[in-house]
Amino acid sequence: MITEKDAVIHNILTRRTIRRFLDRQIEEEELLTVLEAGLYAPSARGRQGVLFVVSQNREVNEKLGRIKKNNSHVRMSTDTVYISKEQPSIADDSSIMNAFYDAPTVITLFVPKDFLYGPYDASAAAENMLLAAHEVGLGGCYIGSAWDSFRDPFGQEILKEWEIRTDYYAALHVLLGYPKDAQAPKAKERKDGRIIRK
Ligand SMILES: Cc1cc2nc3c(=O)[nH]c(=O)nc-3n(C[C@H](O)[C@H](O)[C@H](O)COP(=O)(O)O)c2cc1C
Secondary structure: OOOOOOHHHHHHHHOOEOOOEOOOOOOHHHHHHHHHHHHOOOOHHHOOOOEEEEEOOHHHHHHHHHHHHHOOOOOOOOOOOOOOOOOOOOOOOOOOOOOOOOOOEEEEEEEEOOOOOHHHHHHHHHHHHHHHHHHOOOEEEEEOOHHHHHOOHHHHHHHHHOOOOOOEEEEEEEEEEOEOOOOOOOOOOOOOOOOOOO
């Protein structure tokens, strides 16, 4: 039985997705801690193929977040089926135009196109980063299908400006910022029947 006694377990159990951020950039030291956690994630064959591109350029982040929103064909939430009422996602609130929720820091994880395990590696790194963010008091959000954020001429220009190798693609983003709300969002109930023991 997991208890919250252990600091690592406590961190895992209390991390929640944050989409409402303060309008303030994060401290450099906190950013470096989160990045280091990403660098130390497991990677298939120990390849360490994930590239972490940090953008703290508000204008670029906003433009990419809008492109992402325009390319996201989400099924909108209902009263009973929703992602989060406390930290609404673009599926919960159609008035949100920026799929990056105005987060001051957006980290895009790029992986090699020719490597089957690229997205898995990026995902492992993202979770390490989200847990580290939570540990240092930052809020974080995982954004999947990051290639959607670059699917227009502006996005393509940014890839060139960032000097991203053409044999890499954007797998996901990790958004970071200080949580706007003092109250942490509640976790949904865990669904029954997901652990099968034989
Ligand atoms: C693969 C993956 C993709 C996700 N993509 C998005 C996304 O595009 N936008 C978003 O707001 N949240 C995204 N999330 C965050 C989930 O909505 C969130 O983890 C989920 O609602 C559970 O909430 P919790 O993280 O607070 O436990 C994603 C999470 C995962 C694991």
